[in-house]
Amino acid sequence: TVDLGMFYYLFVFVMIVGTSNAVNLTDGLDGLAAGSCAITSVAYVVIAVALGYTHFAIFGTALTGACLGFLFYNQHPAKMFMGDTGSLALGGALAAMAILTKTELLLILAGGLYVIEALSVIIQVVSFKTRGVRVFKMSPIHHHFELSGWSEVKVVTVFWSFSALMAILAIIVVLACK
Numbered sequence: 001t002v003d004l005g006m007f008y009y010l011f012v013f014v015m016i017v018g019t020s021n022a023v024n025l026t027d028g029l030d031g032l033a034a035g036s037c038a039i040t041s042v043a044y045v046v047i048a049v050a051l052g053y054t055h056f057a058i059f060g061t062a063l064t065g066a067c068l069g070f071l072f073y074n075q076h077p078a079k080m081f082m083g084d085t086g087s088l089a090l091g092g093a094l095a096a097m098a099i100l101t102k103t104e105l106l107l108i109l110a111g112g113l114y115v116i117e118a119l120s121v122i123i124q125v126v127s128f129k130t131r132g133v134r135v136f137k138m139s140p141i142h143h144h145f146e147l148s149g150w151s152e153v154k155v156v157t158v159f160w161s162f163s164a165l166m167a168i169l170a171i172i173v174v175l176a177c178k
């Protein structure tokens with residue numbers, strides 16, 4: 001652990017805002033944000049139990065259930081949309097789980113999909129503003145793959161698989177360091 005003193009509050013603020021916005025950027029295809037959030041929250045349920053925070057595991061289980069319930073009605077083609085209210089709340093919930101389980105930096109790994117989605121937007125904007133060149137066909141990166149010929153279902157499936165891989169790696173890191 002590192003004692004950040006008063007800077008911890010700034011770190012937590014940036015973490016909550018960053019995670020909320022990254023999940024919001026991920027919400028662009030049918031079920032992408034909800035499915036990846038369900039996967040990440042399952043990882044945090046396992047992490048919370050492994051670290052002895054069973055009361056936070058209950059919250060993570062409820063979050064997972066809410067995401068799966070939403071997915072039940074949001075199969076491709078979507079019948080309802082999450083929007084900013086839902087995706088920002090999911091990001092905030094994931095950040096809260098990381099903060100409460102004292103695994104803030106592990107969220108970078110467990111939520112690796114969100115990091116990549118946010119970085120793709122940052123890279124695209126900086127590149128276009130400074131050099132006038134687009135790195136991706138469109139950002140966030142899930143739209144780049146769509147414009148490259150991947151079906152929406154394929155993009156979501158591949159991104160969920162990547163999210164699951166990152167979640168498993170995060171669990172392995174916690175169990176190895178325990």
